[in-house]
Amino acid sequence: MKSGATLPAYELVVETYGTLNADRSNAVLVCHALNASHHVAGWHADANGQPLPRSEGWWHSMIGPSKAVDTDKWFVIGVNNLGSCFGSTGPTHTNPATGQPWGADFPVVTVEDWVNAQARLLDVMGIEQLAAVMGGSLGGMQTLSWTLQYPERVRHAIVVASAPNLTAENIAFNEVARRAIVTDPDFHGGHYLREGTLPRRGLRIARMIGHITYLSDDVMNEKFGRSLRTANGDDPADTAELAYRYTTQDVEFQIESYLRYQGDKFSEYFDANTYLLITRALDYFDPAREHGGSLSAALARAKARFLLVSFTTDWRFSPARSREMVKALLENGRDVSYAEIDAPHGHDAFLLDDPRYHQAVRAYFEHTVAGTEVAK
Amino acid sequence: MKSGATLPAYELVVETYGTLNADRSNAVLVCHALNASHHVAGWHADANGQPLPRSEGWWHSMIGPSKAVDTDKWFVIGVNNLGSCFGSTGPTHTNPATGQPWGADFPVVTVEDWVNAQARLLDVMGIEQLAAVMGGSLGGMQTLSWTLQYPERVRHAIVVASAPNLTAENIAFNEVARRAIVTDPDFHGGHYLREGTLPRRGLRIARMIGHITYLSDDVMNEKFGRSLRTANGDDPADTAELAYRYTTQDVEFQIESYLRYQGDKFSEYFDANTYLLITRALDYFDPAREHGGSLSAALARAKARFLLVSFTTDWRFSPARSREMVKALLENGRDVSYAEIDAPHGHDAFLLDDPRYHQAVRAYFEHTVAGTEVAK
16 A cells, blocks of 8 residues: 555455446446445335435436436446445454454555555456546545556546645645544544444534535525524424524524534444545645646646536635646646536535536537547 | 523623723724633733733734724723633633532523623723724624614724624534534533533534634645644644655644644633633624514614725635625615725634734724714
8 A cells, every 4th residue: 555554455345337348448437535435326226126215326316327427338337445434345344463343453545545456446357448437526536546547547537526635724624523533532542343332423523524514605505594493303494483592502503403413324324434544545645746746747647538527616626626637637738628517516516416517427428438449 | 681591790801901081982892702802902911021922912913002993092992701711700600509610501692792791891981982892703793783782882883804694604613613512521511610621622623623714725725735744843844855654643734733733722721611602692693683684674773883894715704794784784874984805814814914904994093983073
């Protein structure tokens, strides 16, 4: 691994959609962001073959039969990253050296490590070259890194709502979230599983901070504004007539119950050590670092064609960061398409069903990815 | 109090600068924000009469002899608010009913309560009318409220980096900070003093969140960027050559040590219950609420002249929020001056020594406040 550590063995959990064609030229790899997984598209069925509620893949709106990324044409691969908590080898698994859960001893993973593991996965699957790699946010960083680590293996790169590295502000938000987890007395230095506890308080705070920064100020005002909690907690009636209760610890505003709910839900399913690892991978990613800070020099290795997409109200991965990548790619003579979508939803927009956004990706797949010859 | 609670007695701690003139017409009240106090200007002296390090008042750059608010002309009053932890009656004081610290039983305070208490203070001081009230952020909210609660007692209102209410995003940040404090096992439902503990973990997280939001992305990139920690922790040498250490729990980036330091320092001196009370006062302030959401209707009572100041990179109290107040005041035919300062420092700018900002305040005092007749 990039840190110098060695992982003696590992498993990656994968989900695929569509059919790999005879010359193995239609594979599209989808890289996930912080709390997502290999379950990219489709849904899970109940005993009667009906969709289970809320079982859709995280990029379900984008990927599927006849969708922007059409699984009738493309063989789409979702992979859960190393260090995650959704099946691939990670901190909740057993460290063979101790027979105990890895916990905080799991090696620090980087975007580059993930890409290397994904490349080995493609070797196992017999896929020499990808028609495209795509991802949003941290998934966009993996996509960019693919074009640098394996330039010959990627024909197209679709980088959505991403950045060539994190700003100080982004690192700062990650750090506060990590401190909330690490200073939770139930964290036990990262060995909470051995102790039979979970640092739920810290995870809740981490998730609440994350949620604020994934949304825009605009969309928060539109969805919640200053509306007060309702009497029964879920009645959507107008609350303008409610009186303040004058409380510091109980819920007063709807935004508070929303955030508490998101925090509670997250703390039930997400592993705290995974949260630390994935936010650190975000912090560390910085391809320009080994090139004296020159992104243009760093991207000189890339051979893929690019589609970049950003969203105007995304303040964590702002359009300015996408434009930096566009500029550096153009300086290297790369083919780049860039769509800056005027959307109110902040960073979350990359997961939502915005027709202009999906149309940009659809058109890119239909006209550019489909029209590109396979390198022989 | 606005909540319906009664406080049997209270003390307010005050610091004044300059001299009240014979007709008591030159008083300027300064209202403080979240973690500030009555110590607005000047500095504390050591045994030799020399300034103690970092003992300057929080608006020292703005207020003093020959400064923008010239204490050779104006009698400036700094007052610590009710519920604070710097001397005025608050949660760390003894509840006379129990003989124990008030803790979480201290009544919820509002901006309106603070203004009422400040008005009583002026009664005691024999000051009928203020030449000006001024404040930044939460202090600006008190200033605005003064013009509505006591329109006859305020000739001028200087509202800096403030808003007529908090947005959902601002309430959200306050709520995460409060949850971090309240879920700290050392919080004990707000009665930590009785238990001999302090919820330092929660306070640290709260302060780290606050600090991120007081700064702009720009200034964070400029001050810290992606620089790594230095070997000895304080050597300002270039860190471009340092290698990543690959750690999730130790400091890797300078922004992390800065935030941890700010959090540690804050947790040593600030009271957790005060933090809850003051952030809640921010959340609750909303003069338009009792006027069907119309700020214009709410501000119809104001009689003062206004100077409003905002800073372009302040994303917690953005210029748009100041412009809302300007518009509502103009709709009521008020005299309003407005300065929007192009400053990189985010919300923190209101505490800093920006010459254009200070010149706007100086000119307002010299030409407008000084030129206004006292109402008889």
